[in-house]
Amino acid sequence: MTSESKTATGSQTVARALALLELLGRDGELGVRELGRQLGVAPSIAQRLINTLSEAGFVEKSLGSSKWKIGYKAFQIGSAFLTATDLNAATAPELHLLAEKHQVNSFLGVLRGKDVVYLAAVQSGGPISITNAPGSRTYLHSTALGKALLLDHADDDVHELLGTSPLKQLTKKTKRSTSALLKDLKEGRRLGYVICDEENLDNVFAVGAPVRDASGEIIAALSGAVPRQRLSARAIDELCGMVKNSANRASRRLGSLR
Structure with missing residues (x-):
């Protein structure tokens, strides 16, 4: 040979x-x-x-x-990715704050290829059970993490990532067209956060916000999820503010000025 x-x-x-x-x-x-x-x-x-x-x-x-x-x-070896980067130190306090003080299941994810990869998930004392283990993958179009990771992408890039076929339907509320997703991203850029209203899992409402590095680039996203049932408009506003503020604090720890 x-x-x-x-x-x-x-x-x-x-x-x-x-x-x-x-x-x-x-x-x-x-x-x-x-x-x-x-x-x-x-x-x-x-x-x-x-x-x-x-x-x-x-x-x-x-x-x-x-x-x-x-x-x-x-x-x-997989855990070394987090321990060897500032991302863990910047986001871990926020994930635990959301879960332990506010009873919000919290998640950290990054964009890898055409998927979201979970880096961390912290279980709250609430009724939603976390099944997203670090290293597992999920969808860009139906999750708050995915939408938040796409906020800085141009529309053409989003089309290229998601393709032209109808997007996978996870629930009856999943948005299956890229044009519908682009509307969410446009609103998300204005607000600084995105929502996922039972689009990935029934009876789960989630909010996602980007985590940026010193250059202002989105390097990860942070999200919080709670039961949708009996969730008031005021509670939604509070959740959106909490997740956005947590992501902003994490970004500032990484040197972002945005």
């Missing part, structure tokens, strides 16, 4: 291992056959990848099951 062939083979193995980790991070616990099927490889190859990753602590077998899940080492 030539050195070029070895390099290609090695790169393929690394790519498959990374894809396997992404599958486990996205779907939770999976068996070897299912991993092989989703990767498009034989179960024997999937098993060899699992064995190598398991020895290094990146995956581990679930108790009482033949399925595999993300291991401590993958979590450790």
